[in-house]
Amino acid sequence: MRVGVIGLGSMGMGAALSLVKVGGMQVAGVDPREVARAELAAAGGTAAARAAELPEGTEAVLVLVVNARQAEAALFGPDGAVPRLAPGAVLIVSSTMAPEDARRLAAKAEGLGFLYVDAPVSGGAVGARAGAMTVMASGSQAAMAKAAPVFAAVAKKVWTLGEAPGLGSTMKVVHQLLAGVHIAVAAEAMALGIKSGIEPQALFDVVTNAAGNSWMFENRMPHVLEGDEAPRSAVDIFVKDLGLVTQLAREVAFPAPLAAQAQQLFISASAQGHGGKDDAFVIRAYQALTGIRLPKVG
Incomplete structure (x- = not known):
């Protein structure tokens, strides 16, 4: 599975490294900081400075940036990931944001033919590096199924709170x-x-x-x-x-x-x-x- 991780901060780096450890995952990270990209590359992933440089045909993208504005830019902006994604790819957005922003981004993704999981996380940097985050997720059954391999690598517990975006x-x-x-x-x-x-x-x-x-x-x-x-x-x-x-x-x-x-x-x-x-x-x-x-x- 081709997976992108946007935002290689304390949580995103841990998630990316956990994904690298899982056989069959091709992991590409996105972060403007060269030191973060070098760390992921040294662990066996690939890395780019912009989401628009993700490998073509990426099937899942995990977004771990600070807020809704950054998430929207990373996915749908001029340098965003959307043009690089495979048809029907799942967008797993784990940034902390207002519920109304989650609903808005989900509608935008679904309008373009993508699946969307509203999936904030907890667990800190240590939990992320151990593949032991807690996920608070909402999304359609199809979106959750597509995201399942990613969650299996990065989380110890996934709470499914319903199908409506915004509940997570x-x-x-x-x-x-x-x-x-x-x-x-x-x-x-x-x-x-x-x-x-x-x-x-x-x-x-x-x-x-x-x-x-x-x-x-x-x-x-x-x-x-x-x-x-x-x-x-x-x-x-x-x-x-x-x-x-x-x-x-x-x-x-x-x-x-x-x-x-x-x-x-x-x-x-x-x-x-x-x-x-x-x-x-x-x-x-x-x-x-x-x-x-x-x-x-x-």
């Missing part, structure tokens, strides 16, 4: 409410403990062995303890994703005060110049407010 994206937006709030409150707890005189490592050790622990606290706060600001997922990702949460909440007349407050915290950290740092460093917003010293980075 709705689920991801709800998930991001939890993810963003959990990261924000993990940072708040760590910052309060530091301000109150608790040694940071001891704070981490107690919380991760007690009822107040969360997956995000246990996964993200080691970055703070190590002073490691390299982004696995950046502060600005949650500025965007929590914006999608509050947008959806407005559309369905639903109050979402915790999501709105968490978004403001991420916006604050971004405004202070930390938008490109690991999302755990939303804690910098608390540092600016309270003057705490963070482990190893001050």
Whole structure:
């Protein structure tokens, strides 16, 4: 099967490498960064700078770019993938976006004779490289069947949420409410403990062995303890994703005060110049407010 992966970031690279490991897959990646293309090529795939350079007759394309605008350009823009795709190819769009954007892109794809799966993912860079992402998918039975070999390579679990495009994206937006709030409150707890005189490592050790622990606290706060600001997922990702949460909440007349407050915290950290740092460093917003010293980075 000829498969293209558009976007070789932390998730896309892992997915592409997982696909390379599967026998019978011919994997081509797309990314403007030469270092990303070189990594995939060294692993046995091929790579190009533009989606318009995918191999002709590509049967499935997995899109892991940042947002709906980038996904639309990567597929349908002047340098997009569509002219290189085989008739009836499946477009698996895993970018986090508003449900209405997923429905719009699906209609555009289906109007051109392609299958479309609305398929946001979770699992982070580690999960992607292990072929263990979680997929929240919606699409027709034909689209899901065509996408199945790709999902088998990159995911440990595929949740099928229905046939209507937009259901997968709705689920991801709800998930991001939890993810963003959990990261924000993990940072708040760590910052309060530091301000109150608790040694940071001891704070981490107690919380991760007690009822107040969360997956995000246990996964993200080691970055703070190590002073490691390299982004696995950046502060600005949650500025965007929590914006999608509050947008959806407005559309369905639903109050979402915790999501709105968490978004403001991420916006604050971004405004202070930390938008490109690991999302755990939303804690910098608390540092600016309270003057705490963070482990190893001050």
